[in-house]
Amino acid sequence: MKSRLNAIFDALLPVFATLAALLVGTIMLIVLDVNPIVAYGALLNGAFGNSNAIAETLVKATPLLLVGLGICIAYRGNVINIGGEGQMIVGSILATWVGLHFTGLPGWLMILIAMLVGAVAGAIWAGIPGILKAYFNVNEILSTVMMNAIAVQLLNFVLTGPMIDPVQSKNASQIPQTARLEEAYRLPRLVPTRLHLGALFAVILAVLVYFLLWRTTLGYRIRAVGQSKTASRYAGIKVKRYIILALMLSGAFAGLAGVIQVYGVNFRMITDGSTSGFTGGAGYNGIVAALFGSLNPLLTIPASVLFGSLLVGANAMQRVTQVPSALITALNGLVVVFVVSSDIWRKKRQQKRLIVPLEEQVVTDQVSTKTEENVA
Amino acid sequence: MKSTLDRPNQTCLKSVKMQGITKRFPGVLANDNVDFDVEACEVHALLGENGAGKSTLMKILYGLYHQDKGNIFINDELVKINSPTDAIKHGIGMIHQHFMLVPTLTVAENVALGLPSTYGPLTDLKRVSARIIKLADTYGLKINPEAYIWQLSVGQQQRVEIIKALYRGADLLILDEPTAVLTPQEVDELFGIMRQMVSDGYALIFISHKLNEVIDISHRVTVLRNGVKIGTRPTSEVDKSDLAKWMVGHSIDFITTTEKITKGEARLQLDHINCESDRGAKGLADVCFDVRSGEILGLAGVSGNGQRDLAEVIAGLRKPESGRIYLEGEDVTGCNAHELTMKMMSYIPEERMRDGMIKDFTVSENMILREHDQPKFSKSGFLRLRAIENHTKELIDQYQIKTPSQKTHVKSLSGGNIQKLVLARELSRKPRIIVAAQPTRGLDIGAAEYVREQLILQRNEGTAVLLISEDLDEIFALSDRIAVIYEGRIMDILSRDEATKEKVGLLMAGVFPGAD
Numbered sequence: 001m002k003s004r005l006n007a008i009f010d011a012l013l014p015v016f017a018t019l020a021a022l023l024v025g026t027i028m029l030i031v032l033d034v035n036p037i038v039a040y041g042a043l044l045n046g047a048f049g050n051s052n053a054i055a056e057t058l059v060k061a062t063p064l065l066l067v068g069l070g071i072c073i074a075y076r077g078n079v080i081n082i083g084g085e086g087q088m089i090v091g092s093i094l095a096t097w098v099g100l101h102f103t104g105l106p107g108w109l110m111i112l113i114a115m116l117v118g119a120v121a122g123a124i125w126a127g128i129p130g131i132l133k134a135y136f137n138v139n140e141i142l143s144t145v146m147m148n149a150i151a152v153q154l155l156n157f158v159l160t161g162p163m164i165d166p167v168q169s170k171n172a173s174q175i176p177q178t179a180r181l182e183e184a185y186r187l188p189r190l191v192p193t194r195l196h197l198g199a200l201f202a203v204i205l206a207v208l209v210y211f212l213l214w215r216t217t218l219g220y221r222i223r224a225v226g227q228s229k230t231a232s233r234y235a236g237i238k239v240k241r242y243i244i245l246a247l248m249l250s251g252a253f254a255g256l257a258g259v260i261q262v263y264g265v266n267f268r269m270i271t272d273g274s275t276s277g278f279t280g281g282a283g284y285n286g287i288v289a290a291l292f293g294s295l296n297p298l299l300t301i302p303a304s305v306l307f308g309s310l311l312v313g314a315n316a317m318q319r320v321t322q323v324p325s326a327l328i329t330a331l332n333g334l335v336v337v338f339v340v341s342s343d344i345w346r347k348k349r350q351q352k353r354l355i356v357p358l359e360e361q362v363v364t365d366q367v368s369t370k371t372e373e374n375v376a
Numbered sequence: 377m378k379s380t381l382d383r384p385n386q387t388c389l390k391s392v393k394m395q396g397i398t399k400r401f402p403g404v405l406a407n408d409n410v411d412f413d414v415e416a417c418e419v420h421a422l423l424g425e426n427g428a429g430k431s432t433l434m435k436i437l438y439g440l441y442h443q444d445k446g447n448i449f450i451n452d453e454l455v456k457i458n459s460p461t462d463a464i465k466h467g468i469g470m471i472h473q474h475f476m477l478v479p480t481l482t483v484a485e486n487v488a489l490g491l492p493s494t495y496g497p498l499t500d501l502k503r504v505s506a507r508i509i510k511l512a513d514t515y516g517l518k519i520n521p522e523a524y525i526w527q528l529s530v531g532q533q534q535r536v537e538i539i540k541a542l543y544r545g546a547d548l549l550i551l552d553e554p555t556a557v558l559t560p561q562e563v564d565e566l567f568g569i570m571r572q573m574v575s576d577g578y579a580l581i582f583i584s585h586k587l588n589e590v591i592d593i594s595h596r597v598t599v600l601r602n603g604v605k606i607g608t609r610p611t612s613e614v615d616k617s618d619l620a621k622w623m624v625g626h627s628i629d630f631i632t633t634t635e636k637i638t639k640g641e642a643r644l645q646l647d648h649i650n651c652e653s654d655r656g657a658k659g660l661a662d663v664c665f666d667v668r669s670g671e672i673l674g675l676a677g678v679s680g681n682g683q684r685d686l687a688e689v690i691a692g693l694r695k696p697e698s699g700r701i702y703l704e705g706e707d708v709t710g711c712n713a714h715e716l717t718m719k720m721m722s723y724i725p726e727e728r729m730r731d732g733m734i735k736d737f738t739v740s741e742n743m744i745l746r747e748h749d750q751p752k753f754s755k756s757g758f759l760r761l762r763a764i765e766n767h768t769k770e771l772i773d774q775y776q777i778k779t780p781s782q783k784t785h786v787k788s789l790s791g792g793n794i795q796k797l798v799l800a801r802e803l804s805r806k807p808r809i810i811v812a813a814q815p816t817r818g819l820d821i822g823a824a825e826y827v828r829e830q831l832i833l834q835r836n837e838g839t840a841v842l843l844i845s846e847d848l849d850e851i852f853a854l855s856d857r858i859a860v861i862y863e864g865r866i867m868d869i870l871s872r873d874e875a876t877k878e879k880v881g882l883l884m885a886g887v888f889p890g891a892d
Binding site for chain 1: 759
């Protein structure tokens with residue numbers, strides 16, 4: 001009975017942590033002389049107030065979920081992939097190029113090809129740090145972040161040069177964006193809002209990733225390598241190969257997130273030149289969503305929706321209460337801090353519950369008695 | 377003799393009494409109302425299995441833990457010991473199982489470490505050295521104060537620890553499993569030193585789970601079980617089986633391989649194997665031996681003489697630099713762990729929690745660790761969960777693994793049950809060869825006997841077993857032949873009949889018996 005209560009408490013802990021973060025946010029709102037009830041009301045309304053708002057939330061959640069799924073795989077394999085941003089960018093550059101270059105194909109075929117191209121490009125971009133880690137022991141946190149910087153500059157280059165929208169190249173404004181994809185190549189809408197098929201696709205993938213991790217030998221090996229390299233070697237698993245594979249799979253999902261952003265929402269690549277100009281920070285926020293979902297692909301679905309709603313709702317809150325946009329970033333950060341620390345707390349609690357050797361010793365005593373009977 | 381040592385402002389310690397000591401850790405009652413006492417001129421042995429509360433009790437006496445309840449009296453005076461500094465002030469010293477020495481400093485520097493110098497900010501190492509020599513001479517400790525710690529053998533390092541404690545004016549020494557790292561000869565030397573100290577008026581507490589040693593050295597013995605004191609008796613009034621019974625709570629039959637069995641063909645052959653150790657040092661030098669069907673070859677040696685490298689080379693986890701390994705006549709040099717598993721070699725690794733198990737995996741996930749990609753457990757990339765479940769259930773029953781369910785994470789099982797899980801996985805596949813590295817280390821008597829029983833069963837079924845162990849009693853109880861390893865070399869291989877503890881002990885120290 002007590003253990004069940006504990007389990008329920010553990011499961012709800014992220015929710016409590018979110019509420020605690022919002023509570024701290026309340027203090028900041030009061031300091032800014034804003035009525036917190038009005039502010040949070042606006043946030044809730046902005047995220048879930050009407051079908052359009054809900055659709056926006058889900059649209060924002062989709063890339064978070066896709067990146068988050070990759071993060072689930074990588075982190076289960078004990079590789080820290082901070083390169084979601086770069087992998088998204090590289091995946092979408094190639095997928096966009098394919099979409100703009102080959103015209104006149106059936107829409108479903110083009111979308112399929114684009115997703116494949118984007119996933120492969122993301123995987124290769126993540127595979128480079130993977131190889132560096134596996135063979136030269138280069139810290140993947142550093143190398144993936146550096147790969148992000150390279151990807152952003154690459155994006156700025158192709159959007160102002162080789163792939164710039166022909167219309168823009170003639171204009172004086174020179175907005176760094178590509179041409180629009182043709183109508184047939186766009187992901188179908190689900191309901192008369194901006195919600196597109198990609199969201200459904202991401203949910204299906206979440207289920208598949210769950211199966212991959214816990215029902216296949218591939219997932220078994222990735223998790224084994226993540227837990228113990230020595231035990232994996234003992235099990236005959238080629239550790240280096242699975243480190244690289246975990247990162248590549250992770251990169252593939254980030255690449256997909258980029259493709260779906262282009263083919264489902266913007267229909268072109270566009271940036272403001274900043275580091276998260278194209279991705280909107282999804283490559284980072286996806287990590288947070290996955291951690292919030294305890295690195296479980298299925299729990300990452302609601303976690304992504306929560307962060308999507310925070311992003312969308314925060315915009316509404318800003319409009320209604322005129323709080324500075326920095327507050328929204330701070331609020332997001334607070335949620336992350338609280339969730340991560342609650343997770344550490346939860347692990348400590350679990351450890352405390354584990355220490356019960358007194359009863360166990362009695363148990364081993366009984367077992368060894370049995371052994372003797374067998375010997376006799 | 378003791379009184380000649382200069383220790384101003386300190387009365388001599390005559391007796392220490394611990395009364396009604398209770399110590400509780402989260403979820404564990406480590407000591408439950410334990411009484412314990414020791415007097416000058418005696419060795420009092422503290423006996424118990426792992427987790428019985430011996431170390432906790434002694435850490436309380438040494439001020440590392442603080443008791444929840446109970447009192448400590450020194451010379452019948454109530455004292456509070458809040459830290460090791462307090463304990464040292466009261467004349468209590470402790471020799472830890474893992475030495476607390478700085479390898480890059482000399483003996484004298486280590487002894488002087490943390491003590492005020494007579495020259496204020498400058499060191500007075502000459503004076504320290506002189507006193508060390510004086511102390512060492514008294515007890516035949518034979519130590520050079522100028523030697524660096526890293527140059528010393530484990531036995532010598534232990535002597536430095538003893539000198540350190542004596543130098544600080546200890547009248548009572550707590551020796552925490554001091555024989556675990558020593559050769560039989562070094563154990564004899566240590567016991568000689570201990571006897572000399574006792575006759576000079578020191579009080580010694582000897583923590584151990586080795587029954588023979590307790591009977592050999594102690595005057596009185598106290599047995600702890602599950603944090604409760606079972607009793608204290610003069611050692612002369614008890615024998616080994618009494619003590620074992622008290623320790624475990626029921627009687628134990630110590631097994632030995634009496635049954636002779638005809639040995640078969642050589643299943644595992646090592647031919648001039650050389651390999652490097654982790655730090656680039658020489659790991660194995662020209663190792664040759666074979667293990668035959670139906671025999672247990674015991675590999676004896678002091679810890680850290682290449683046993684780990686040898687086990688890893690055979691199991692395919694470390695590449696030899698030269699030499700060949702044959703499995704049933706087939707050259708398997710350079711095969712990886714997976715290929716060797718498929719050739720029906722089983723390996724029980726030394727660090728079962730680190731190498732043999734994934735502690736955050738469930739029981740059933742660990743059960744398939746070595747064969748997860750075999751057709752019986754997976755089909756076209758998918759795990760056959762039903763088959764895995766049935767297999768695990770069967771082995772849990774067969775090997776009496778005590779676990780709440782097969783979905784329980786291994787980290788919450790006890791050490792004995794984890795080793796049973798490893799055994800179940802490695803032995804149930806009917807291996808042709810078993811390499812067992814320290815298979816009973818850290819297990820309680822009951823679980824250890826179970827492991828030994830299983831190894832003998834395997835031998836009787838014709839499996840070739842290589843038993844690597846630092847426990848000489850275990851080697852002698854199980855082995856058909858005994859090989860001795862020293863600094864990566866096989867010193868000799870003796871048949872069970874010609875092997876004596878003395879011979880093996882000398883070989884373990886790198887000395888050929890009979891040679892000068």
